[in-house]
Amino acid sequence: MNTEESGIAPAPHLSERHWLRWAGKNVMLTVGLLMLIVLILLTVLIPIFVHIDAFSISAATKLQPPSLGHLLGTDELGRDQMSRLVVGASISLRIAFAATALTAIFGISLGMMSGQYPVADIVISQISDSLLIFPGVVLAIMILAALGPSELNVVIAVFVLYVPRVIRTVRAAVIEYRGADFVMAARSLGASDLRVLSLHIFPRAIGPIMVQLSLGFSSAILVEAGLSFLGLGAPPPAPTWGGMISGAREYIRSAPWLMIAPGAIITYAVISLNLIGDGLRDMLDPRSRSIGQ
Amino acid sequence: MMREDTLKQETGPVLDARGVTIAFRRHARHVRVVRNVDLAIEHGEIVGLVGESGSGKSIFARAILGTLPFQAKVLEGKISFDGQDLLRMPRQQLQRLRGDRIALVPQEPMTSLNPSLRIGRQLTEVLEVHRPELQSAARVNRAIEMLDLVGIKFPRERLAQYPHQLSGGLRQRVAIAMGLICGRVELLIADEPTTALDVTIQAQILDLFVRLQSMQKMSVLLITHDLGVIAQTVQRVAVMYAGEIFEKAGVQDLFAAPLHPYTRGLLDSLPRAGGAAHKSHLPSIAGAVPSPTETQQGCSFADRCSFRVEICRQQAPELEPAGKGRFVRCFRWKELAERLVRWNAVS
Amino acid sequence: MTVPAQPLLQTVGLCKRYRMRKGGVTREIVAVDDVSITVASGETLAIVGESGCGKSTLAKLITQLETPDSGEIMFDGHPIATRRRRERLAFSRDVQMIFQDPYGSLTPHFRVGTLVAEPLRIHRLATAATLPQRVSGILESVGLAPEIASRFPHELSGGQRQRVSIARAIAARPRLIVCDEPVSALDVSVRSQIVNLLLDLQRDLGLSYLFISHDLALVNHIGDTICVMYLGRIVERAPAAEFFAAPRHPYSGALIASSPFPDPRRRNTAPAVLGEVEAGAGAGGCRFRDRCPLAVTKCAEIDPPLREITLNHHVACHRAEDSVA
Numbered sequence: 001m002n003t004e005e006s007g008i009a010p011a012p013h014l015s016e017r018h019w020l021r022w023a024g025k026n027v028m029l030t031v032g033l034l035m036l037i038v039l040i041l042l043t044v045l046i047p048i049f050v051h052i053d054a055f056s057i058s059a060a061t062k063l064q065p066p067s068l069g070h071l072l073g074t075d076e077l078g079r080d081q082m083s084r085l086v087v088g089a090s091i092s093l094r095i096a097f098a099a100t101a102l103t104a105i106f107g108i109s110l111g112m113m114s115g116q117y118p119v120a121d122i123v124i125s126q127i128s129d130s131l132l133i134f135p136g137v138v139l140a141i142m143i144l145a146a147l148g149p150s151e152l153n154v155v156i157a158v159f160v161l162y163v164p165r166v167i168r169t170v171r172a173a174v175i176e177y178r179g180a181d182f183v184m185a186a187r188s189l190g191a192s193d194l195r196v197l198s199l200h201i202f203p204r205a206i207g208p209i210m211v212q213l214s215l216g217f218s219s220a221i222l223v224e225a226g227l228s229f230l231g232l233g234a235p236p237p238a239p240t241w242g243g244m245i246s247g248a249r250e251y252i253r254s255a256p257w258l259m260i261a262p263g264a265i266i267t268y269a270v271i272s273l274n275l276i277g278d279g280l281r282d283m284l285d286p287r288s289r290s291i292g293q
Numbered sequence: 294m295m296r297e298d299t300l301k302q303e304t305g306p307v308l309d310a311r312g313v314t315i316a317f318r319r320h321a322r323h324v325r326v327v328r329n330v331d332l333a334i335e336h337g338e339i340v341g342l343v344g345e346s347g348s349g350k351s352i353f354a355r356a357i358l359g360t361l362p363f364q365a366k367v368l369e370g371k372i373s374f375d376g377q378d379l380l381r382m383p384r385q386q387l388q389r390l391r392g393d394r395i396a397l398v399p400q401e402p403m404t405s406l407n408p409s410l411r412i413g414r415q416l417t418e419v420l421e422v423h424r425p426e427l428q429s430a431a432r433v434n435r436a437i438e439m440l441d442l443v444g445i446k447f448p449r450e451r452l453a454q455y456p457h458q459l460s461g462g463l464r465q466r467v468a469i470a471m472g473l474i475c476g477r478v479e480l481l482i483a484d485e486p487t488t489a490l491d492v493t494i495q496a497q498i499l500d501l502f503v504r505l506q507s508m509q510k511m512s513v514l515l516i517t518h519d520l521g522v523i524a525q526t527v528q529r530v531a532v533m534y535a536g537e538i539f540e541k542a543g544v545q546d547l548f549a550a551p552l553h554p555y556t557r558g559l560l561d562s563l564p565r566a567g568g569a570a571h572k573s574h575l576p577s578i579a580g581a582v583p584s585p586t587e588t589q590q591g592c593s594f595a596d597r598c599s600f601r602v603e604i605c606r607q608q609a610p611e612l613e614p615a616g617k618g619r620f621v622r623c624f625r626w627k628e629l630a631e632r633l634v635r636w637n638a639v640s
Numbered sequence: 641m642t643v644p645a646q647p648l649l650q651t652v653g654l655c656k657r658y659r660m661r662k663g664g665v666t667r668e669i670v671a672v673d674d675v676s677i678t679v680a681s682g683e684t685l686a687i688v689g690e691s692g693c694g695k696s697t698l699a700k701l702i703t704q705l706e707t708p709d710s711g712e713i714m715f716d717g718h719p720i721a722t723r724r725r726r727e728r729l730a731f732s733r734d735v736q737m738i739f740q741d742p743y744g745s746l747t748p749h750f751r752v753g754t755l756v757a758e759p760l761r762i763h764r765l766a767t768a769a770t771l772p773q774r775v776s777g778i779l780e781s782v783g784l785a786p787e788i789a790s791r792f793p794h795e796l797s798g799g800q801r802q803r804v805s806i807a808r809a810i811a812a813r814p815r816l817i818v819c820d821e822p823v824s825a826l827d828v829s830v831r832s833q834i835v836n837l838l839l840d841l842q843r844d845l846g847l848s849y850l851f852i853s854h855d856l857a858l859v860n861h862i863g864d865t866i867c868v869m870y871l872g873r874i875v876e877r878a879p880a881a882e883f884f885a886a887p888r889h890p891y892s893g894a895l896i897a898s899s900p901f902p903d904p905r906r907r908n909t910a911p912a913v914l915g916e917v918e919a920g921a922g923a924g925g926c927r928f929r930d931r932c933p934l935a936v937t938k939c940a941e942i943d944p945p946l947r948e949i950t951l952n953h954h955v956a957c958h959r960a961e962d963s964v965a
Contacts, residue, residue, distance in 0.1 A: 181744035184700075185737065185745045185747075185805075187705060188705055189762055190729050190762045190812075192762075346798075491854070491917070492856075493690060493898045494916060497914065518828055519828075520828070524903055524904045524907075525900045544904045559828060559829055562829065564832075564860065566857070566860060566884065568861075569861070571862075571880070572684075572839060575836060575861070577832035578830075578832075578833075581829075582829065597829075
């Protein structure tokens with residue numbers, strides 16, 4: 001019997017030290033992830049432990065600076081700033097998440113079809129490339145002007161903005177791997193196109209896709225904030241971050257906390273997602289891997 | 294083709310490596326990829342360095358040229374080139390030697406040739422650096438001369454071409470021309486120069502090496518995994534395995550009577566007319582080449598060696614002289630050599 | 641050796657062209673030109689040739705990774721070019737392929753067990769219950785310990801990876817395996833292990849091989865019939881012993897003479913052939929004439945057909961009778 005004599009090395013043991021070392025090597029990604037997790041946790045947990053009221057109007061408590069009762073102060077209608085911020089967070093995150101999920105589903109499937117079938121490619125690429133011609137904000141404004149301001153329409157706008165990019169990324173990955181030996185091997189085994197795409201090619205494309213999606217998520221937050229700022233987002237009294245900044249413009253001298261808080265949190269959210277996106281990109285970069293494996 | 298006897302223009306070898314040990318830094322540990330290598334190349338000699346993956350042969354070559362990757366470090370040893378230690382030479386001095394007196398022909402000619410520059414420009418550039426006294430016209434003429442020397446037809450027309458317009462074989466010839474263009478090369482290092490080429494082109498390139506070597510009276514260090522190439526081209530051979538030299542001998546001796554079990558195993562495993570019967574099992578070496586991170590006590594070949602005994606696992610053998618310019622790193626070489634003689638006498 | 645009545649695999653006049661754009665110029669390259677081969681049951685047909693000869697394209701045509709522009713491929717007497725997916729799927733069970741690059745041909749994110757199980761899953765040859773056992777059995781038959789099923793390809797050595805490749809190829813019990821340079825990318829000390837494995841499997845499973853290699857010594861050892869390709873055409877086809885004893889085509893002679901023989905006492909005096917392979921050479925005549933030492937005027941005018949010169953020995957050369965190595 002023709003046997004291999006040398007033994008197989010034992011499978012690597014994943015200890016805590018391993019994860020710590022991983023975190024150390026991928027600082028950006030770790031920090032970004034932590035920041036995002038903190039944001040999500042706060043959005044979810046604060047309403048459970050603290051009484052949130054983003055809508056009650058009270059002339060008596062208007063334009064108060066941060067205090068124990070109102071941690072982030074009140075706005076011109078006496079509404080608690082922090083509650084508004086927390087509800088705004090859930091709006092922004094909801095919209096961004098929904099838009100990103102839609103982008104992922106359609107972007108990946110259309111991208112795969114586009115990369116695999118030349119006929120589909122012509123159609124899909126034409127449409128997707130022509131969408132890319134428009135500057136993002138302009139396209140978003142056009143869509144919302146046509147559909148009317150609402151949360152759902154913001155989701156649609158962000159989706160239309162981002163899906164071409166994901167389609168391109170996925171298509172590029174499919175084209176890149178189409179000629180790879182292992183893909184040819186799978187095809188020669190008799191694997192169907194669907195099997196090859198989903199089991200063999202897609203997992204290799206996950207990296208660039210995740211990068212695109214996380215950057216898309218951060219763009220979603222920014223686009224939503226921008227649209228809300230312009231009054232095209234979810235209509236009042238919904239406490240959107242962008243809407244809060246827009247409303248705070250008048251009081252920038254007298255009540256600066258009204259602008260600082262929403263501005264800071266938008267910045268925080270976008271930074272965290274960009275760190276995730278960049279961190280993922282660095283993690284995938286083959287040059288940063290250790291040499292001499 | 295008869296090989297000339299080694300030419301000794303000066304006393305001493307052109308390259309003398311002693312006790313060279315090179316390691317890679319990995320996770321705060323040192324992984325030794327070249328261990329205690331001694332190798333001397335005389336003037337005008339073609340020496341073959343044969344080894345598989347993980348043998349350390351390419352790293353050793355890069356150490357000679359001073360182009361080690363940044364994680365690699367020479368822990369010990371000395372490499373003398375015409376008397377000077379290359380490992381401790383200041384960078385600028387080393388750069389002056391490279392391309393001028395020590396040349397490299399790498400495996401992938403596409404990586405040594407700049408894809409965005411014309412051939413002529415790349416050739417004359419080498420001259421600009423090392424032979425600044427030459428005028429522009431003289432440089433161009435020299436480039437044409439070199440292309441002709443390496444057997445490229447229509448050399449003047451080729452000067453204007455880009456690397457991607459040439460075939461693999463032609464690119465390799467250009468890489469050789471670039472290596473030799475300064476005309477003062479004493480040592481040519483060829484690292485798997487024909488591995489990426491078709492066999493008929495390989496034969497042409499190897500023939501070119503041999504002709505150039507005798508014409509230019511230079512030494513050649515030919516690094517390869519292909520024993521056939523070694524047999525056809527070199528005068529002396531060093532066999533490397535897992536960073537160490539296992540055997541050194543003249544090429545005729547090595548093939549006629551290999552002393553190290555590894556060398557023996559390799560040669561026996563080659564399919565050969567007159568060897569194993571058609572479609573029967575070829576003799577094979579069990580196991581696989583160890584990775585440099587697997588440090589072990591004793592001989593690095595012990596796991597795979599069909600002649601191993603107790604001591605092979607406990608102690609590492611030294612490189613011992615084995616008569617007439619031969620060296621072997623094996624505890625049992627004498628015993629095995631005697632067996633081989635007896636077996637040859639019987640069959 | 642008696643030739644069985646029906647060959648296992650037969651190609652008739654296979655042609656495949658590609659359009660290539662190089663440096664702004666679009667050229668049509670005939671990768672495979674009028675190639676007719678047969679492989680009998682249990683036989684090893686070796687294809688040798690250098691870059692551009694079309695052997696890789698031929699492999700892809702036979703394994704249905706590409707479709708021919710003209711010509712037929714017959715398996716067990718039936719043409720494989722059929723629109724019905726089920727028939728093509730059945731054919732893919734019968735013909736499998738092993739690739740040169742042991743790493744690149746294994747899906748990096750699949751464990752060994754998944755890789756070997758895939759053909760069983762695709763062709764529904766095992767249930768979820770019987771799968772692990774089947775996989776273990778297959779791994780053992782290629783000399784791997786069953787525990788290796790949980791490993792990823794990057795944890796294995798080159799030789800082990802190639803064994804996994806072979807395991808995957810034999811899992812569905814094919815009748816013909818196309819081996820595309822199966823040992824060229826392996827360490828020299830490991831090659832003969834894999835060659836021996838392939839020989840054993842051929843004997844035990846009654847396999848036929850279409851063995852593509854540039855290593856003439858290896859091909860001499862394991863091939864029954866040798867087929868030499870040059871620029872898409874078959875230039876010589878002969879039983880192995882006869883081929884190596886007396887090749888009739890000048891290119892075959894050059895290949896044999898150029899192969900570096902591992903014995904310093906037998907050194908080649910001069911390179912057997914000069915010049916390089918040039919695609920598009922020899923238009924309207926023999927493609928090899930620019931490099932051929934025996935070329936005459938006729939060679940530039942008429943493309944020599946493949947003709948039988950002695951029993952089972954075919955050559956495409958006007959001067960085959962004169963070419964005695």
